[in-house]
Amino acid sequence: MLTLTVTCPKGLEALLADELTQFGWQAVRQSVGSVRGQGRLDDAYRAVLWSCLANRVLLTLARAPVSDADSLRALVQQVDWREHLSSEGSLAVDVSGTTPQLRHTRNTALQVKDGIVDQFRDHGLARPSVDLQQPDIRLHLRLHRHEGVLSLDLGGQSLHQRGYRLEGARAPLKENLAAALLIRAGWPERAAAGEPLLDPLCGSGTLLAEAGLMAADMAPGLLRESHGLERWLGHVPQLWQALCDEAEQRAKAGLAKGLPALIGRDLSDEALSAARGNLARAGLDTFVTLEHGDARHLPIAPAETGLVITNPPYGERLSEIPPLVTLYAQLGQQLREHYGQWRLALFTSNPDLAHRIPASPARQYALFNGPIACKLFLFDLAQQRERHVVTDEAGVESSASAEHASEKTATSILSEGAQMLANRLRKNRKKLAKWIKRESIECYRLYDADMPEYAMAIDIYGHQVHVQEYAPPRSIDPDKAQQRLMEALQAIPEVLDVAPEDIHLKQRRRQSGTAQYTKFDQKGRFFAVREGQAQLMVNLTDYLDTGLFLDHRPTRLRIYELAQGKRFLNLFCYTGAATIQAALGGARATTSVDLSKTYLGWLERNLKANQLDFRQHQRLQADCLQWIQRHQGRYDLIFMDPPTFSNSKKMEGVLDVQRDHVALIDGAMKLLSSDGLLIFSNNQRRFQLDADLMARYEVKNVTSQSIPPDFARNQKIHQCFEFRHRIMS
Structure with a gap:
């Protein structure tokens, strides 16, 4: 009996142990990422040929305590390498694990190789060569808990590489993980009963190929061009060939009797092309139907029962989440409507997205897709979770014609919480509707944490939606907060009638230094x-801010009205929206000052968008506090909106608006003409204007007039003051 170890992705150990037991292995024991057991050579061969789940089948050659170079050499010399490799042959050595004395796996591999070639030299033989790509034998050394295990890799490569997949779509599943998902979903039993299978997001077709191999009783190893054991001196060709012949006969018989319907759909022509090639190499192209189609709009089920299995996108970036919420929800609703007696197996790393499926999972399995922790959710769609139907403002369900019924129901199911938020959004939009129409408002805030459970701001920018999730307090369960975010992202496209791709999600956190300029995307x-x-350029994807502070809209429009013939100065100019309003309002000239090169570049975009002459509009990159102390010019209209706090490396010191506002205002007033106006605002909620300023200047608190209707709920969004020089009597 041989001592054998089979490695596998983490989470597949129990399935692999069952599989190896069926191959005749004995004394099977599981450990993390591997299964050990004993078997004869034909049992080992059967694992190489038939295992759906294995990465590598390792034949143990030697085992001993290993801590340093001497004990490692002793381990290597336990084996008579002439039994495994000819002197004209080649080898490669893989090492996993370290010891305090053997800390570098590459150097450890060299020591193993040196021990082997030295043994050949000691017998007066030529030394074998090293071939890292296609060696005659591949060895594996595992160092763990002061023990070294030296093994021969019978497959020669990872067995997840069947040989059919030369092309892959984005982030493809490994073949053995796909096989595990199918086994967990009960596909072998369903295939035997003739039930169909559908993958509505099939990508490069790995799930379809593995499902076909299982249904046809086809050994995965038959597709590989070569196996490591074939060049091993201990190999028994007759035994291997007999197993291969048996496997070929079983595959022919399986294909001859026909397979259940296997259907793959995808919106990507590139993915479908890759799937066709992969399935053809697997010999399954004539048994699988591939269709160009949207997972959110599925055809009628081809049978009463069957299996839907899919690996949808997970959303690696926050910006990718909004459309995925809709994708999962609409996919789930389509399945519930048209595949009500089927089973759904959904594999994802984002459980919150999986919970958008309008059914309760019957079972969940923790698995890994490479290093990514994932879960397989199994839904019996007949066991539906109750949802609430979206209604119009009169509380009446919208009707739809028969041809559009599936599309309507695909987007009409919300949870109770999402329904509450949807109702609030409708209420807010109705409240603002007359003002929006009267003032021709295109960008506005629709919602600002009106319901504490849904702590976010929702802003409208034309036909785009900008969502900023506020950091939840520590008292809120992060999982609950995430669930509510997903509910909101499901409700927003329903209420606002926008495409999910036009919803842009950010997480709002306290910023410091240059974090406000940090790019979220490219x-x-x-x-x-x-x-x-004005035409103002915004960007909803790349930065935390969009380029337009909506709460300052009234102030910018007031600047437009006041600017005719004026010399205008915009301090802390941000992206220059106020500068554009002043220029369009007829300002004689404008000067805009900011420390950020990014913002000044954005101002240039705005100038171009409004076809304004750059020569009349000066743009300066400078520390505003230092600049106003040194500058000698005169301006008739000044707007200053400093950040609450800034410690940019480009600044001389740190800016604190409460501490520094006196110096800022005094400096700006020195530049203000005798009859000029300074508009000063800031977003410090607890800001207190220094009393001495009110003694030196005419000061008017215009905060209430400067807050627009869409920010009426938040009277502390900013404070705004107007300063003029006192008229000497």
């Missing part, structure tokens, strides 16, 4: 929105 999607007479 999409560079700028587009123009209208504010009064």
Whole structure:
């Protein structure tokens, strides 16, 4: 009996142990990422040929305590390498694990190789060569808990590589993980009963290929061009060939009797092309139907019962989550409507997305897709979780014609919490509707944590939606907060009638230093929105802020009205929206100052969008506090909106608006003409204006007039003051 170890992805150990037991292995024991057991050579061969789940089948050659180079050499010399490799042959050594003396796996592999070739030299033989790509034998050394295990890799490569997949779509599943998902979903039993299988997001077709191999009783190893054991001196060709012949006969018989319906759908032509090639190499192309189609709109089920299995996108970036919420929800609703007696097996790393499926999972399995922790959710769609139907403002369900019925129901199911939020969004939009129409408002805040459970701001930018999730307090369960975010992302497209791809999600956290300038993405999607007479460029994807502070809209429009013939100064100019309003309002000239090169570049975009002459509009990169102390110019209209706090490396010191506002205002007033106006605002909620300023200047608190209707709930969103020089009598 041989001592054998089979490695596998973490989470597949129990399934692999069952599989190896069926192959005749004995004394099977599981450990993390591997299964050990004993068997004869034909049992080992059967695992190489037939295992759906294995990565590597390792034949143990030697085992001993190993701590340093001497004990490692002793382990290597336990084996008579002439029984395994000829002097003209080649080898490769893989090492996993370390000891305090053997800390570098590459160097450890060299020591194993040196021990082997030295043994050949000691017998007066030529030394074998090293071939890392296609060696005659591949060895594996595992160092763990002061023990070394030296093994021969009978497969020669990872057995998840069947040989059919030369092309892959984005983030493809490994073949053995796909096989495990199918086994957990009960596909072998369903296939035997003739039930169909559907993958509505099939990508490069790995799940379809593995499902076909199982249904056809086809050994995965038959597809490989070569196996490591074939060049091993201990190999018994007759035994191996007999097993291969048996496998080929079983495959022919399986294909001859036909397979259950296997259907794959995807929106990507590139993915479908890859799937066709992969299935053809697996010999399954004539048994699988591939269709170009949207997972959110599925055809009628081809049978009363069957299996839907899929590996949808997980959403690696926060910006990818909004459309995925809708995808999962609509997929689930389509399945519930048209595949009500089927089973759904959904594999994802994002459980919150899986919970958008309108049914309760019957079982869950923790698995890993490479290093990514994932779960397989099994839903029996007949066991439906109750949802609430979206209604119009009159409380009446919308009707739809028969041809659009499936599309309507695909987007009409919300949880109770999502329904509450949807109702609030409708209420807010109705409340603001007359003002939006009267003022021709294109960008506005629709919702700002009106319901404490849904702590986010929702802003409308034309036909796009910007969602900022506020950091939940520590008293809120993070899982609950995440669930509510998913509910909100499901409700928003329903209420606002926007495509999920037009919803842009960010997480709002306290910022410091240059964090406000940090890029979230590299999409560079700028587009123009209208504010009064201005076209202002916004970007909803790349930065935390969008390029337009919506709460300052009234102040910018007031600047437009006041700017005719004026010399305008914009301090802490941000992206220059106020500068654009002043320029369009007829300002004689404008000067805009900011420390951020990013913001000044954004101002240039805005100038171009409004076809304004750059020569009339000066742009300066400088520390505003230092600049106003040194500058000698005169301005008739000044707007200053400093950040609450900034410690940019480009600054001389740190800016604190409460501490520094006196110096800022005094400096700006020195630049203000005798009859000029300074508009000063800030977003410090607890800001207190220094009393001495009110003694030196005419000061008017215009905060209430500067807060627009869409920010009426938050009277502390900013404070705004107007300063003029006192008229000397």
